Amino acid sequence: MDPAAIWSILEQVPDPEIPAVSVVDLGIVRSVEEGKVVITPTYSGCPATLFIEQSIREALDAAGFRSVGIETALFPAWSTDGISDAGKEKLRAYGIAPPDLAKTATCPQCGSTDTEEVSRFGSTPCKAQWRCRSCLEPFDRFKCH
Numbered sequence: 001m002d003p004a005a006i007w008s009i010l011e012q013v014p015d016p017e018i019p020a021v022s023v024v025d026l027g028i029v030r031s032v033e034e035g036k037v038v039i040t041p042t043y044s045g046c047p048a049t050l051f052i053e054q055s056i057r058e059a060l061d062a063a064g065f066r067s068v069g070i071e072t073a074l075f076p077a078w079s080t081d082g083i084s085d086a087g088k089e090k091l092r093a094y095g096i097a098p099p100d101l102a103k104t105a106t107c108p109q110c111g112s113t114d115t116e117e118v119s120r121f122g123s124t125p126c127k128a129q130w131r132c133r134s135c136l137e138p139f140d141r142f143k144c145h
């Protein structure tokens with residue numbers, strides 16, 4: 001088994017909630033080890049978790065890596081730090097504010113930091129809904145864990 005080949009397959013597996021980014025971009029794939037892929041779900045209660053595992057399974061099977069297993073590691077928990085720079089760029093292009101250490105989110109539409117959290121729950125439990133006071137556009141933001 002060639003880990004590089006497996007990584008390149010995983011890079012083609014989109015996140016079910018945000019198809020613009022791959023499971024590798026989001027840091028869901030923790031490692032590729034001998035005979036297995038280790039993944040950490042973005043959010044333990046996320047309904048997409050099972051779907052992500054299935055998508056990875058199908059991609060591996062289609063590429064002939066049927067013997068490669070998928071192991072879910074809940075610890076250490078996934079954090080937004082796992083999102084790659086390329087992933088953050090894609091999220092921004094997709095209109096989702098990438099998480100950062102700042103308390104306020106930056107509007108992906110106009111770049112303003114004059115934003116407010118509207119709801120703890122956005123379009124999915126993994127995201128919070130925010131609104132920009134400058135351009136009044138609503139946007140989703142990944143919750144920092």
Ligand SMILES: [Zn+2]
Pocket residue numbers: 107108109110111112132133134135136137
């Ligand atoms: Zn704005």
